[in-house]
Amino acid sequence: SQELEQSPQSLIVQEGKNLTINCTSSKTLYGLYWYKQKYGEGLIFLMMLQKGGEEKSHEKITAKLDEKKQQSSLHITASQPSHAGIYLCGADGSNNAGNMLTFGGGTRLMVKP
Amino acid sequence: DVKVTQSSRYLVKRTGEKVFLECVQDMDHENMFWYRQDPGLGLRLIYFSYDVKMKEKGDIPEGYSVSREKKERFSLILESASTNQTSMYLCASSPGLAGSTQYFGPGTRLTVL
Numbered sequence: 001s002q003e004l005e006q007s008p009q010s011l012i013v014q015e016g017k018n019l020t021i022n023c024t025s026s027k028t029l030y031g032l033y034w035y036k037q038k039y040g041e042g043l044i045f046l047m048m049l050q051k052g053g054e055e056k057s058h059e060k061i062t063a064k065l066d067e068k069k070q071q072s073s074l075h076i077t078a079s080q081p082s083h084a085g086i087y088l089c090g091a092d093g094s095n096n097a098g099n100m101l102t103f104g105g106g107t108r109l110m111v112k113p
Numbered sequence: 114d115v116k117v118t119q120s121s122r123y124l125v126k127r128t129g130e131k132v133f134l135e136c137v138q139d140m141d142h143e144n145m146f147w148y149r150q151d152p153g154l155g156l157r158l159i160y161f162s163y164d165v166k167m168k169e170k171g172d173i174p175e176g177y178s179v180s181r182e183k184k185e186r187f188s189l190i191l192e193s194a195s196t197n198q199t200s201m202y203l204c205a206s207s208p209g210l211a212g213s214t215q216y217f218g219p220g221t222r223l224t225v226l
Contacts, residue, residue, distance in 0.1 A: 033214060033215070035217070040201075040220070040222065041219055041220060042117075042203060042217040042218050042219040042220045043203065043205075043217040044217075045214050045215075045216065045217075048214055088155070088156065090156075090215070100146075100158065100161060100171075101158075101215060103148075103155050103156040104155060105153070105154070105155040106155055
């Protein structure tokens with residue numbers, strides 16, 4: 001089965017600093033999803049990557065998928081307290097419509113004002 | 114916008130009680146999922162359904178059952194709740210197309226005393 005490893009597990013940054021979260025898969029990814037979860041709430045979809053080398057941005061968050069499609073990074077520029085939460089990567093390990101995702105353990109981000 | 118709702122945000126039950134968690138989506142999605150989320154273990158898939166009355170076991174189905182009598186509603190049932198089922202339960206739905214995103218509900222935090 002596919003396993004996803006996220007690093008770091010937790011991160012404390014000063015407001016305004018940049019940060020990167022990594023997600024590494026043991027197998028080739030057909031789809032890589034990034035979600036954000038505020039404490040005690042559901043997951044909010046951020047971005048999905050499918051092609052090797054793909055990069056997507058939304059406001060100050062950029063996600064990349066490497067050429068081999070086994071690693072993704074999420075980069076936040078000039079972090080703000082509103083970026084605080086748990087970031088989860090989810091992977092679709094097969095190219096079918098079952099759409100079952102495996103999730104990483106999550107990265108807990110805290111932004112100090 | 115896709116809307117996934119869950120019947121309760123917080124629930125407290127006693128050991129041995131039968132517990133129903135309900136999830137409703139309003140986008141005519143084919144697939145629906147139930148996860149539990151625990152610190153250090155991430156999101157783990159309990160069951161999913163790809164059509165009315167169809168269900169498949171996920172990674173941790175023991176102690177749970179599901180029901181999908183209507184396309185928009187997916188219920189998770191704990192036949193006899195136990196303390197180790199205290200957790201955050203998250204429901205999700207997706208259109209059932211390869212590469213489609215899962216949309217999550219706000220979660221139900223269940224405590225079993």
